[in-house]
Amino acid sequence: MLLVALDKLKDGVVLGEDVRDNNGRLLLTKGQPIDLNQIRLLKIWGVPEVKIQGQDQDIVTESGDKDEDDRLKVERTVQTIFQHIDTAHPAISPIYSAAIEYRLQKGLFIDFGPRLPLPENFKLDLYNGMKTQIQFSEVQLPESPEIISEFNRIIEDPLSSANDIAAVVSRSPSLAALLLKIANSAAYGYPSKIDTLSRAVTLLGTREVGVLAMVISSVQFFGDIPQNLIDLASFLRHSISCGLLSRILGAQANLPHTERLFLAGLLHDIGRLVWYRYFPEQAKLVLNMAKNTGLSVYEIEKECMGISHTQIAGHLLNKWRFPDTLVNGIIHHHRPMRSPEPVEPSIVHVADIAVNALGLGHSGGHIIPHFDPRGWHQLGIAPGALKTAIDQTVQQVDIMTDLFTGI
Ligand SMILES: [Fe+2]
Ligand SMILES: [Fe+2]
Structure with missing residues (x-):
C-alpha cells in the first residue's frame, strides 16, 4: 500500500483504504478505482492524500498543471463561502457560476488557514461591552458632521433650490x-x-x-478606520459594487428610484464602520469568531454582540436624520422581508450576496450571509438577467472605485 498526495495520483489507481472527510463521512470506498473527477472532488473536500493499492511508483504522476490547481482553489473557495446557501436556487445558481468565473479570471481564492484561538468568556465580554454601550449611550455614536446636517436641512426644505445645494x-x-x-x-x-x-x-x-x-x-x-481591522479600499470596493449592482437590478425591476438604490448599496454596511471605529476590540473578536466557526459575520454579531451592523446603522442614520426611504434599503438588507417596504431592501440583499460571492471587495467576512428567497421573488427579475447585471457591475466597478479613491 502506498500513501500518495492527490497531486501525484494517476487516473484509474485503486484505493487501498476507505477515504473519509474531516468529519469521518465516507467519501470513497476501498478497492474502488478512482478517476480524475473524483481526484478533483477529493481536493475540494480538503483530503490531502490517500492510500492506494500496490507499491509501484508508476501509478503516480507528476503534479498537475497550474491552471487546474487554480481552478481547484477557486472552487474550494466558492464552495466554502456558499456553505450555508442553497446553491441550486435559481437566483443563486447564476451568482455561483459568475463567482467561479470571475475569481478564476482574477486569481481570487482564499486560503481560510488555521483557526485562531479565542479568549475565554469572549461571548460574555462582547455581549456586556457592546450591547450596553449601544443601548444606553447612544451619545457615543458620532454626531452628524456639520456638512451632512446642512444637506439634510436643504433636502427637507421644499423651498430649497439647486443653488442652495x-x-x-x-x-x-x-x-x-x-x-x-x-x-x-x-x-x-x-x-x-x-x-x-x-x-x-x-x-x-x-x-x-x-x-x-x-x-x-x-x-x-469614516475614512480613518484602523487598517489592521479592515482594508478600507476593499470595504469601499464592496460598497461601490453593491451600489452599482443594486442600481442595475433596480432598473431591471422597473423601479423608479434607481439612484436611491445606488446610495443604499453604497452605505449598506456603514454599521460595520461604526463598530470598526468605535469598538475595534470587539470587532476584532467577532471577525476571529467568524473565521473559527465558518459562520457569517452577520450571524456572529447577532449572537455575540446582541446587535447587528444593520441595527447600528439604524441608530446612526436616524441620529444623522438620513431620509427614511434610503435607510429602509440599508437596515433591512439582511432580512428584507422584515421591512414594510421589502422591494428595495431585497435588491440590496441580492446585490450584497452577489458581490460577496465574486470577491468584489469585502466588509469584514467572506462567508456569504443568509439568503432569503422571498426577497428575490419580490423583484420579478429573471435569473438570466441577474447574470447580465453582474457582468455590467464588473465592467463599471473599477472606474467608479477610481473616482472614490482618495476622497
Ligand atoms: Fe451587511
Ligand atoms: Fe455587505
Whole structure:
C-alpha cells in the first residue's frame, strides 16, 4: 500500500483504504478505482492524500498543471463561502457560476488557514461591552458632521433650490470634484459633459445630489478606520459594487428610484464602520469568531454582540436624520422581508450576496450571509438577467472605485 498526495495520483489507481472527510463521512470506498473527477472532488473536500493499492511508483504522476490547481482553489473557495446557501436556487445558481468565473479570471481564492484561538468568556465580554454601550449611550455614536446636517436641512426644505445645494457643496472642493466626476461617469449615461455643479444639480435633482453628498460625506467621515481591522479600499470596493449592482437590478425591476438604490448599496454596511471605529476590540473578536466557526459575520454579531451592523446603522442614520426611504434599503438588507417596504431592501440583499460571492471587495467576512428567497421573488427579475447585471457591475466597478479613491 502506498500513501500518495492527490497531486501525484494517476487516473484509474485503486484505493487501498476507505477515504473519509474531516468529519469521518465516507467519501470513497476501498478497492474502488478512482478517476480524475473524483481526484478533483477529493481536493475540494480538503483530503490531502490517500492510500492506494500496490507499491509501484508508476501509478503516480507528476503534479498537475497550474491552471487546474487554480481552478481547484477557486472552487474550494466558492464552495466554502456558499456553505450555508442553497446553491441550486435559481437566483443563486447564476451568482455561483459568475463567482467561479470571475475569481478564476482574477486569481481570487482564499486560503481560510488555521483557526485562531479565542479568549475565554469572549461571548460574555462582547455581549456586556457592546450591547450596553449601544443601548444606553447612544451619545457615543458620532454626531452628524456639520456638512451632512446642512444637506439634510436643504433636502427637507421644499423651498430649497439647486443653488442652495451647489453653495454648500462648493465649500468642499473634494466633494464638488467627486460629484462632478460621478455625474459624468458612464454609470449615469449623460451624453454631454456636465461641467458645473449647478448643471449637475439640475440634471440629477436637488434632493438626489443632496443625498449623494450626504452619503459621500459619511464615507469620508469614516475614512480613518484602523487598517489592521479592515482594508478600507476593499470595504469601499464592496460598497461601490453593491451600489452599482443594486442600481442595475433596480432598473431591471422597473423601479423608479434607481439612484436611491445606488446610495443604499453604497452605505449598506456603514454599521460595520461604526463598530470598526468605535469598538475595534470587539470587532476584532467577532471577525476571529467568524473565521473559527465558518459562520457569517452577520450571524456572529447577532449572537455575540446582541446587535447587528444593520441595527447600528439604524441608530446612526436616524441620529444623522438620513431620509427614511434610503435607510429602509440599508437596515433591512439582511432580512428584507422584515421591512414594510421589502422591494428595495431585497435588491440590496441580492446585490450584497452577489458581490460577496465574486470577491468584489469585502466588509469584514467572506462567508456569504443568509439568503432569503422571498426577497428575490419580490423583484420579478429573471435569473438570466441577474447574470447580465453582474457582468455590467464588473465592467463599471473599477472606474467608479477610481473616482472614490482618495476622497
Ligand atoms: Fe451587511
Ligand atoms: Fe455587505
